[in-house]
Amino acid sequence: MTSKTAGSTPPDDPMPQRQAIPKVNKVTRGDITASLKAGFSDFLARPFMSGFFGLFYAVFGILFVWSLVWLGKIWMIIPAIIGFPLVAPFAAAGLYEMSRRLQKNENFGWSEILTVMINQRKREMGWMAFVTLFVFWVWMYQIRLWLAIILQDASFSDFSGFLNTVFFTPEGWTFLAIGTCSGAFLSAVLFTVTVIAMPLLLDRDIDFISAMITSIRTVTENPGVMLTWAAIISVTMLLSLVPAFLGLIFTLPILGHTTWHLYQKAVSQAEE
Template sequence: MTSKTNGSSPPDKLTPQQQAMPEVNTLTAADISASLKAGLADFLARPVMSGFFGLFYTIFGILFVWCLVWLGKIWMIIPAAVGFPLVAPFAAAGLYEMSRRMQNNEDFGWSDILTVMANQRKREMGWMAFVTLFIFWVWTYQIRLWLAITLQNASFSDFDRFLNIVFFTPQGWTFLAIGTCVGAFLSAVLFSVTVVAMPMLLDRETNFISAMITSIRVVTGNPVVMLSWAAIISVTMLLSMLPAFLGLIFTLPILGHTTWHLYQRAVSPAEG
């Protein structure tokens, strides 16, 4: 492991009410490379089970877009497709648990992983799901707001007309510019608070506030490396969605497993 610790040591003799924040490690590009190799190895070790989570995410995405078409919400298709990867960290919870068990050489089956995921509702993961879905909701409604402001009374009778207005009119370019900036900000916020928090909540007993703070510390302590990882995730997810979301069957599991191994390198193990 190429990481090295960065930060002060936790105080001695903590009271039961106190909880030491974990040490955050310094990461390099080698950590991303090694994590990707480990993530791919995890996927190849259990391709059917890993692919199941990717397939579930893919089917949900297809149904989501179909519902928008059925409801006549044509204008929501592109924003929804772009914002859809925002909820991927929560969707990958089962993949984190699989990687954790494989790393510890534990045997497991479908019931073991699904039971652990079901039990997360009794822990802090539910609050992280709320944070994730709330930011996705903000993303959706800010798009609706900017559509109303920039495109005003434009009619989107079909998807082709919507694309024509967005990509070939000055008002559409304004909408794209504003939406891209706001979307980049919301994506950065969500990435910062979840990239380490999600696997951390599965790995140890802690509260979601501490997990989010630790995640932010990892990102701010390793801005270049973590922004590079965010770029890899974004480009991979968006390209995977082009063939009717089908690429996500493979890329989501690999990225999920990789995130677990990067978390292991970014945060020092819990004591005891």
């Protein structure tokens, strides 16, 4: 059976009729638990394919940090590592498609999943990628700004020197406090506009503004539950970075699959 979702090849009609903004449901913490179980089940159903997306994300993170060391941008390493999970929702597009097909009992292989991901460039997902990368850029830029203002006289000849300045001086503590607050704000903004928007854009023919509005409504109408989910994502992702990013091989796929199932519960699946 051919699916009518965004997993199919985009139609040739240059002006397709887009769906209306979907209805947002009430979700509970029990929905998070059920979604986690379903996400883990999806991971076990295709562990190597799911793990590939986590491995790709982890390798990219390792290369990103290595390039900063090679360029001598020592001060950027910690902000980059902390901010790196901000782009995870976009990296999980293939995982959403896998969960969508598993949910419909559709057969699929590498070609089907990768084709859908490539076809997203013709859809609205590209705009969400821009939003995600823009927030990441703002995060990196504001860290550089606070670094110049607060630690202007510090010299970072190596990574250990940077750590010593940040963690063992009053100026470093001020820098950490301000950076943590600004980072928490940017993370909350990005989570709010993307947590539902990403899977929604892949699943339906809807513009990215409507998708972001739906995501915002989901968070504002279910603040406690969505805050819990945000905390689970944040803690899991940060802990996954500790063993040289390698924890992401397992956690990113499970979180990605889980997000798909939580989206299914948070947004009405009835035709508008």
